[in-house]
Amino acid sequence: MSRTILVVDDEESILVSLRGALEDEGYEVAVARSGEEAVEGVDAADPDVVILDVWLPGMDGVETLQRLREKDPDLPVLMMSGHATIETAVKATKLGAYDFIEKPLNLDKLLLTIEHAVHARRLAEENRYWRERWGRTHELIGESRAIQELRDQIRVVGPTRASVLITGENGTGKELVARAVHRASRRKDGPFVEVNCAAIPEDLIESELFGHEKGAFTGAAARRRGKFDLADGGTLFLDEIGDMSLKTQAKILRVLQEMRFERVGGTKTHEVDVRIIAATNKALEAEIREGRFREDLFYRLNVVPIEVPPLRERVEDIPMLFRHFVREYCAEENREPVEVDEGVFEVLQGYPWPGNVRELKNVAERMVILCRSDRLTPDDVPPAVRGRTHEPRAGDLPEPGLGLRKARRLFEREYITRHLAAAGWNVPQAAEALGLDRSSLYKKLKELGIEVPSS
Template identity: 50%
Template sequence: MSSILIIDDERAIRNTLSEILQHEGYKIDVAENGEEGFEKFKKNSYDVVLCDIKMPKMDGIEFLEKSREVNPDVPLIMISGHGNIETAVEAVKKGAYDYISKPPDLNRLLITIRNATDKTTLVAETKTLKRKISKVQEIIGESEPIQKIKDTIAKVAPTDARVLVTGENGVGKELVAKWIHEQSNRCRGPLIEVNCAAIPSELIESELFGHEKGSFTSAVKQRIGKFELANEGTLFLDEVGDMSLDAQAKVLRALQEGTITRVGGDKEIKVNVRVVAATNKNLMEEVEARRFRLDLYHRLGVILIHVPSLNDRRSDIPALVDHFLTNICNEYGTAKKQIAADAVTMLQQYNWTGNIRELRNIVERLVILSDKTITAKDVQENVRM
């Protein structure tokens, strides 16, 4: 049963539309102004939204802009008795699915809603297919440490336990986080990734928790943070060891209370988020150096997964090389190249300081520079041993 949110400050309109659409078999939720509608939009899942334009507190255009930041896939049908062509054009430019004048023509309204719900279904099916495709990209390897990781993921993923993934750069920590999300009960929700090392310390709080318009010089409009965007899904905090102490304190509070507050705001916003964190640092050493909070470490590290370096899982290199050969040759649109056994042996003896990422780059180099079969000589000439 498709669900529809009706936002209109006129009770008669709300009641009339509710009765008609319930009779057509839709599940209906209502709000009497934009603010109430926006709160319901953030907390619930809707297939279509019918939204009036002229309303107190928050008008339809503002609701349209804010809702696009939360979930741009939900079709919004704008309705108004004060409509003109300029308003309709503005609404469509900002992402509205369609625009209907009051009083609405019943047949046109029902057709528009039916088409909008079809669009929602197609978007959902497309995302499902993408997730199925992503599941093909398995964690490659049968070595003992990799098998242990796979077994741990199978046990942990269906729960909401927080996971801390550790390991050197390039070992595949992000892939582990994605697999935890894919195999979890939250797989239909979003997986939101944040690289804590790539964001300046003065902006990390805004990135995680969002900010209100005017909260600082460049805050020209309200921003929804990653915690809110990850609601009902998974938040992946990559390189969490690089997060500032101030941001750590706020993340700890969010994990403890299940609420966040935007920068420059005072309203507490409930979030239902599973956090998976990753780091290439030894967090206990960071705790001793007073660069990382011990209480946050214990909050994040309910389950600990260490991803070994490639040098510690050399038996997986033949499978990884074969996997990369297939993918890279497909990307280039060429027949899959073969690799000689002695060439693979040479790769197994290499000191992999860059781990999986370095191995993929070298395989790509060999694909480009070698003939149909990659030989030991090719490896010797193109890989610095």
């Protein structure tokens, strides 16, 4: 993509020579012959960088800088001057000038500075984008008593160093809570590092957590830092902790006790300052009884237990959550926000939500995708949610224009749900009918956000 530079100078010779030089480098060039012209034309020119002379007739360079920055604080402005006093330079810098260049211009230096400025602008924009997105997608929505108590708990334990163990059914928001605890802590500007203990193969988990030295095992081509290292000064989130092998549990226990570890294949002991938050949807007490989870590790992690209640126990949050997800999804798809009829909530609140908030989010997304008007009505609620007694409508193919990926997802969700319903929500039985093995079906269920009632 071609970048645009706005050059502001009253000296025709400068305009001509800069235009030539910059165009040779592939930039587009807009010019303004006064500060007034620059301020007026900046929106239309939409430059990536402005090169601004300090000495201008009428509105001077410093004032122009100020006005440009009011319009767009991320726009980098390079000031140039033949006889800038220290005073002007200081003033311009305070007002946020990106850099100061001396006339006569050294072209190589100027081009390099422009390149840096373009890069800085892109980073500033990306940062803002991610910050907003991050904040938005990690907000804990809900005003039910349960959620308010959860927020209170987060506020109290956040600032401490205590290990936190978050429990709750699938999709209740455990990860969201973990992030909220981190944000409420004094380490909020430190890293938040996540490890999904269930997703890492047994023989790699140690290297993943503690890192390894070069040549520690086949495939260890270079030294690599582990998650404990990366989380130093911040929070380590051990997700799905109930799925860790006993051997790994023993290693983790030692780190938690001593806050020190060695890399795989290494002898040096590393010390870290890490706060641990763990999460699981398993009942760890039962796992302990069965000999699958270490009791001592449990007590170490469970210093502060936080239980995230299932969605069916806080149905008053459903309208707010649903509206939030609908709005979010419409925005993501660049589409006008659709309205939601009150009747929809009534239907949604009658469903037990075995997949909790994640399932609600998927249903919201699905309803928006399939909605051809500007409002959602109870008829738009998927049959499986409207009532398990309702037969899913046969032959309901998604309408054209959806794209294969989304259509396939919808189809799979519908098809699998239908088999599950037919099998009385017995997963092994449904797997057999679908010609899948049990673990593939479980994987699919998770991926598609279909949740099987535990009763």
